[in-house]
Amino acid sequence: MEFKDTKGIFQQIADNICDKIISGEYPAGSKIPSVREQAAAVGVNQNTIMRTYMELQRENIINNQRGIGFFVSDSAQQQIINMRKKEFFDVQLPEFIKQVKLLNLTNEELAPLFDLLNENHENK
Amino acid sequence: MEFKDTKGIFQQIADNICDKIISGEYPAGSKIPSVREQAAAVGVNQNTIMRTYMELQRENIINNQRGIGFFVSDSAQQQIINMRKKEFFDVQLPEFIKQVKLLNLTNEELAPLFDLLNENHENK
DNA sequence: GATAGTGTTATAGTGAACTAATACAGTGCA
DNA sequence: TGCACTGTATTAGTTCACTATAACACTATC
Numbered sequence: 001m002e003f004k005d006t007k008g009i010f011q012q013i014a015d016n017i018c019d020k021i022i023s024g025e026y027p028a029g030s031k032i033p034s035v036r037e038q039a040a041a042v043g044v045n046q047n048t049i050m051r052t053y054m055e056l057q058r059e060n061i062i063n064n065q066r067g068i069g070f071f072v073s074d075s076a077q078q079q080i081i082n083m084r085k086k087e088f089f090d091v092q093l094p095e096f097i098k099q100v101k102l103l104n105l106t107n108e109e110l111a112p113l114f115d116l117l118n119e120n121h122e123n124k
Numbered sequence: 125m126e127f128k129d130t131k132g133i134f135q136q137i138a139d140n141i142c143d144k145i146i147s148g149e150y151p152a153g154s155k156i157p158s159v160r161e162q163a164a165a166v167g168v169n170q171n172t173i174m175r176t177y178m179e180l181q182r183e184n185i186i187n188n189q190r191g192i193g194f195f196v197s198d199s200a201q202q203q204i205i206n207m208r209k210k211e212f213f214d215v216q217l218p219e220f221i222k223q224v225k226l227l228n229l230t231n232e233e234l235a236p237l238f239d240l241l242n243e244n245h246e247n248k
Numbered sequence: 249g250a251t252a253g254t255g256t257t258a259t260a261g262t263g264a265a266c267t268a269a270t271a272c273a274g275t276g277c278a
Numbered sequence: 279t280g281c282a283c284t285g286t287a288t289t290a291g292t293t294c295a296c297t298a299t300a301a302c303a304c305t306a307t308c
Contacts, residue, residue: 006130008295022226034254045297050256067254067304081227088223089233096220097240102146103209110241116221117234117241132265158284169267174286191274191284 001042010052013042017056018080021072028076031069032062059083125166134176137166141180142204145196152200155193156186183207 001016003009020026032038035053039046053070056062061079064070073079100110107114125140127133144150156162159177163170177194180186185203188194197203224234231238 010295035256036254047257047298048296051296053255064255065305066256067306069254084223085227085229088227088229092220092223093236096216097236099208099212099216100240103205103212105209105212107241109213112217112221114241116224117231117238134265159286160284171268171287172266175266177285188285189275190286191276193284 009044010048010055013038013044013049013052014056016042017052018061021061021076022080026072028072028074030072032072034069125168133168134172134179137162137168137173137176138180140166141176142185145185145200146204150196152196152198154196156196158193 001013003012007015017026017032026032033041035046035049038052039049042049053062053064057064057070059079060073061076062070063073125137127136131139141150141156150156157165159170159173162176163173166173177186177188181188181194183203184197185200186194187197
């Protein structure tokens with residue numbers, strides 16, 4: 001797995017796992033890879049995975065049983081979507097709007113955005 | 125000056141200086157604060173400021189004269205705007221679109237965005 | 249009970265970013 | 279020339295994220 005240097009590695013791994021939970025690759029109640037397995041898979045240290053899992057556990061996205069493994073919580077999907085929505089409205093959207101204003105972008109330049117929104121409109 | 129931990133300190137200081145250049149606080153040709161002055165002002169080490177200034181120099185935003193100081197380049201404003209536009213279209217816009225799709229947001233939730241775009245439309 | 253999987257914890261080490269302190273060198277001006 | 283301001287460079291130290299390695303404890307299965 002490749003990492004950006006804008007975020008901690010453990011955080012990027014957490015995001016990656018959350019993606020898989022949302023997509024259905026890791027359904028609610030299923031067991032996720034063990035600490036050792038995951039560490040080998042993404043090529044980092046066990047302690048780093050442990051930190052990732054601890055964090056996800058703190059957020060009620062996974063839960064664990066000592067000696068058995070970590071499991072996806074029932075509320076995981078909803079939990080992740082809520083967190084990401086909060087992040088989106090608190091941070092990303094304001095930041096995005098600020099940038100559009102600051103850069104004084106034309107509607108022509110923002111065409112991809114219009115396309116997205118129109119598409120959105122048609123489907124709802 | 126307060127720093128987030130999502131970016132290097134030197135980078136955040138550079139962004140801050142760029143903001144001042146864009147806003148006109150530091151006009152083209154003017155002298156920006158000396159390394160020592162700036163270090164004291166934002167409360168970091170001289171070496172960190174030096175790194176910031178070196179980076180800005182590499183990007184042709186400022187230029188220096190040994191023993192005299194660092195000065196804002198003639199092309200600085202345009203340079204900064206170009207860099208930020210590139211960043212916006214290469215990273216921020218795609219990321220934003222991805223998030224809107226992923227979170228399956230309704231048009232109601234995206235109201236602030238519509239407002240912005242309509243406003244944009246009226247003025248151009 | 250033995251074994252092989254799991255989580256859990258601890259210690260030491262590395263690398264990078266930033267700090268602290270200091271010294272050296274160029275420029276301008278009295 | 280001397281002084282006060284600049285940039286420039288060096289060395290040592292701190293902190294933090296991550297690594298390397300190892301040991302210990304729990305659970306399931308045979």
